[in-house]
Structure formats: structure tokens, C-alpha cells
Amino acid sequence: MLNHQGPLKGLTIVEFAGIGPGPYCGMLLADLGAEVIQIDRPAGATGAYGLDPTRDILNRGRRSVVLDLKNPDDVEKALKLVETADAVIEANRPGVAERLGFGPETCLARNPRLVYGRVTGWGQTGPLAQAPGHDINYIALAGALHILGREGERPAIPANFVGDMGGGGLLLAFGIACAIIEAKTSGKGQVVDAAMIEGAASQLSATLTMRAMGRFSETRGTNFSDGGAHFYEVYETADHKYLAVGCIEPAFYKAFCADAGFDDPEFAKQMDPRAWPSLKEKTAARLATKTRDEWLGIFSAAACVSPVLSLSELEANPHLAERGTYFNDNGVLQPAPVPKFSRTPGAVSSPPRPLGADTEAVLKRI
Numbered sequence: 001m002l003n004h005q006g007p008l009k010g011l012t013i014v015e016f017a018g019i020g021p022g023p024y025c026g027m028l029l030a031d032l033g034a035e036v037i038q039i040d041r042p043a044g045a046t047g048a049y050g051l052d053p054t055r056d057i058l059n060r061g062r063r064s065v066v067l068d069l070k071n072p073d074d075v076e077k078a079l080k081l082v083e084t085a086d087a088v089i090e091a092n093r094p095g096v097a098e099r100l101g102f103g104p105e106t107c108l109a110r111n112p113r114l115v116y117g118r119v120t121g122w123g124q125t126g127p128l129a130q131a132p133g134h135d136i137n138y139i140a141l142a143g144a145l146h147i148l149g150r151e152g153e154r155p156a157i158p159a160n161f162v163g164d165m166g167g168g169g170l171l172l173a174f175g176i177a178c179a180i181i182e183a184k185t186s187g188k189g190q191v192v193d194a195a196m197i198e199g200a201a202s203q204l205s206a207t208l209t210m211r212a213m214g215r216f217s218e219t220r221g222t223n224f225s226d227g228g229a230h231f232y233e234v235y236e237t238a239d240h241k242y243l244a245v246g247c248i249e250p251a252f253y254k255a256f257c258a259d260a261g262f263d264d265p266e267f268a269k270q271m272d273p274r275a276w277p278s279l280k281e282k283t284a285a286r287l288a289t290k291t292r293d294e295w296l297g298i299f300s301a302a303a304c305v306s307p308v309l310s311l312s313e314l315e316a317n318p319h320l321a322e323r324g325t326y327f328n329d330n331g332v333l334q335p336a337p338v339p340k341f342s343r344t345p346g347a348v349s350s351p352p353r354p355l356g357a358d359t360e361a362v363l364k365r366i
Contacts, residue, residue, distance in 0.1 A: 002063065006033025006337070006346035011180065014081050015062065015089040016069075016102070017041060020135075020160065021119045021168025021196065022091030023058035028173040029089075030061030031337030032346040037085075037362055038062045039069070039078055040355045057334045059352040065363065066356035075101045080366040082107045086183075087115040087176050093132075094124045104191045114189040115179040119172040121163070123195030135163035135196065142167075142200035147207060151221035151228070167199025222273070224248070230279035231256065231270060234308060241292035242308035245283070255302035260286055 011034040015026040030036040038059065053059055065081075067074035079102060082088060088107060090097050097103040097118075104116040121138045122128040128141075139145045139162045140155075149156035172194040179192050210216035210223075222228040231247050247256040250270070257267050264282065269275035287295060292307055299305040309317060314326050315333065324336050329351055337346035 002035070002061070002349040003347070004030075004033045004035055004349050005344070006031065007341055007344040008177075009033035009344070011035070011086045012037070012084065013087045013089060013176075014039065014078070014085045016078075016091070016097070018091035020091070020164040021172060021194075022089050023056075024165055024169030025117070025119065025172040025176070026062060026089055027058050027060060028169065028338075029176070031348060032341075033344070034086075036062035036089075037081060037358075038064050039081075040064050040066050042066050042068050043355065053355050054352050055332055056352045057332065060334070061349045062353070063358035063362055064353045064355055065359045067359075069100050069102065072101065077363060077366065078102055079107065079110055081362070082114065083110045084366075085111065085114060086180055087117055089117050089119075089172070089176070091119045094120060094129045108189055108191075112189060113183050113187055115176055115183055115192060116189065117172050117176040117179075117192040117194065119168050119194040119196070121168075121196045123198065124193045135160040138163045138167070138196040139200045142197045142204070144200045144204055147218070147220050147226065149220045151219060153221070155220065162200050162203060163196040166203060168194060168196040171196075171199040171202070224271075228273070229276050230283045233280060233283070235284050235287040237290060237292040237295060238288055239291040239293075243287060243292055243295055244306045244308050245304065246306075247304040252302055252304045255300055256304065259299045259303045259305075262286070 008029060011029075013026065013029055013034050013036045015022065015036050015038045017023070017038050017040045026036045026038060040053075053064075067078055069075055069078065082102070088104075090102075098105070104118070107116055108114055118124060120129075121133045121135075122131060136145065136157060139158075144162050145155045145157075147155075148158055172192065175192040175194050179190055183189055207216060211218075217223055217228075220226060224232055227233055231245060231253055233245055235243050235245060237243060245256065247253045253270050260283070262282075266275060266279060266282075269279070290298075295305070296307060307313075311333070314320055315328065320326060326333055327336055328334075329348075332351075337348060
């Protein structure tokens with residue numbers, strides 16, 4: 001029996017298993033107390049990409065039911081689960097769920113208060129709706145990829161954070177939660193169409209604000225917040241590790257300069273882009289004279305300097321440890337449920353389950 005706890009306790013979500021944003025959405029909702037029943041494909045002992053499903057962090061906290069959704073009898077079982085659910089997570093290409101018999105029209109006919117959450121790269125409509133793609137494609141067309149990286153270099157790929165995770169899974173979880181609240185009042189469900197390209201576009205809001213004010217250059221790596229400025233940059237230290245410097249406000253910049261020992265009058269030109277290349281060279285030369293940890297012992301908190309931690313260093317960091325940002329379960333380091341709640345904290349109700357571990361128990365309920 002999974003011990004669900006959190007502000008979403010009492011909600012039931014049926015998740016049609018997928019990869020990337022769908023599982024991340026399911027993990028977020030499960031971490032905050034929802035009972036998520038994941039309908040997995042009959043794929044033997046391995047999951048997506050041949051990975052061990054019992055070590056797949058994105059699949060933690062749910063029940064696994066294996067159904068063959070190309071079999072009408074198993075589709076009917078899935079629809080029976082949907083009848084009593086609060087929401088559905090579905091991440092197929094547009095039209096696939098409809099062809100297999102569990103599209104939103106069919107599910108809402110069975111359960112009129114259902115929130116049917118869908119996440120795709122391009123959205124359910126538009127010229128590219130049926131086109132294949134991945135995170136890099138969606139953030140490229142959204143305009144996000146163009147502004148990432150160094151001046152004179154090709155755009156830098158931000159792993160799959162901007163599209164899959166933030167623009168897809170997190171956006172869908174937010175949309176589902178909002179629609180569930182509305183359904184409690186109206187008694188009516190609806191379809192949530194979360195497109196990763198639009199989630200990436202939404203994250204450009206602050207950048208577009210600066211552009212509207214004439215304070216943003218489309219030449220990547222030349223703006224104060226993208227590595228163009230010496231006071232918002234990553235620097236290598238003597239031991240080939242890195243420091244992240246982010247002293248934007250005058251008081252913090254003053255503290256940084258004092259701690260670093262800069263008495264060069266050119267450093268008074270903090271907000272003069274013409275001085276940034278020279279000041280960046282001087283800052284890089286100074287920070288390369290000591291190790292990362294030596295500098296951390298020198299800089300005050302007001303200087304806004306942080307170590308660039310590798311994944312192997314996370315568990316030893318005092319702040320992350322005190323906050324419980326990460327935890328280790330059976331040798332698997334993973335993030336704790338977020339955000340934190342004062343009265344109804346979330347929790348990981350179980351580690352990732354073997355495929356089909358709950359098929360018999362869940363289907364007995366229907």
C-alpha cells in the first residue's frame with residue numbers, strides 16, 4: 001500500500017506511460033500526494049530506452065499497470081480506470097490516443113468532470129502538430145535556443161530543462177492542477193493542451209521585457225545576464241573548478257570587488273558594456289590564482305559567489321543537506337518533492353515500481 005501524503009492527497013490520476021515530460025508531470029503530482037496509476041506497455045522487464053524501470057526516478061511514487069492498448073479489451077480496462085479518475089496524463093502524438101480508443105472525447109464521455117492533460121512538442125494543432133521532434137527542436141522554434149551561449153559561438157544546448165521538463169512536464173502539472181480546481185466548482189472537465197514550444201516561449205517573458213525596453217541584444221553572450229558582463233559569469237579557478245559570480249546590484253558588486261581585492265578604477269564601470277571584455281579578462285585572471293574552495297573561504301555571502309557543484313558533490317553541501325534538497329534511496333541520488341508545504345508536505349510514497357507490479361491489485365478495483 002502506497003502511503004500518499006501532500007496537498008493533492010485524495011486525487012487519482014491515470015497516466016498513459018510515455019517519456020520525458022509526461023513522466024515528470026506524473027512524478028510531480030505523485031510527490032504531492034496524488035495517487036497516480038501508470039498504464040505501462042507490455043515491454044517485459046525494461047522500460048523506455050531499455051532502462052531499468054526500478055531505478056527510473058521519474059516513475060517513482062506510482063502504481064504500475066501493464067495493459068496492451070492495441071487490445072480493445074485492455075483499452076476498456078483503461079477506460080474503467082478513467083471513469084473514477086480526476087485527471088489523465090497523455091503524451092502521444094496528436095491523434096494517436098483517439099485512434100487507440102482513449103482520446104479525450106471518449107474519456108470525457110465516460111467521466112464528464114475529467115481533466116484530460118495532454119503534452120506534446122508542437123501542440124495539438126498547427127502546421128507542425130504531426131511532425132516529430134525533441135526538446136532541441138521545440139526550444140529552437142520558440143526562440144529560446146538562439147539566446148543561449150557565448151558570443152561568436154553556436155547556441156548552447158541546455159540539456160532538456162527548458163523544453164521537456166520546464167516547458168512540458170511542469171507546465172502540464174500546473175495546467176492539470178488549475179483545471180482540477182475549476183472542475184470542483186463547475187463539475188465539468190476539459191482538455192489541457194500543454195505544448196513544449198509554448199512552455200519555452202512563456203519562459204522568455206523576462207527576456208522579451210528587456211527587449212521591449214531596448215535593453216537586450218540578440219547577439220548571444222553580450223547581455224548582462226547571459227555571460228556578457230564580468231559580474232554575471234562563470235570563472236575557472238586554479239584547480240580547474242568553477243565559480244558562478246552573480247553580483248548585479250551595486251552593494252553586492254561592491255562586496256565582490258572588495259573581497260576579490262580589485263582596486264583598479266576601471267571596475268567602477270560596472271554597467272558600461274564597453275568595459276565588460278576588459279573587466280572579464282581581469283576578473284578571470286584574478287580568480288584563476290586560487291582554488292575554488294580557497295575563494296569560497298574569502299568571499300562573503302554579499303558577494304554573490306557560488307561554487308559550480310558537480311553531481312557527485314551535491315550530497316556533501318551543507319545548504320542542500322539542511323534543506324533536504326536531495327536524498328539517496330538505495331544508491332540512487334534524487335531530488336526531494338517540491339515545493340515545500342508547511343501543513344501538508346509531499347513525500348515519495350514508493351521507489352519506482354517494476355513494470356506491472358500493481359496490475360492485479362488495481363484491476364480488482366474495477
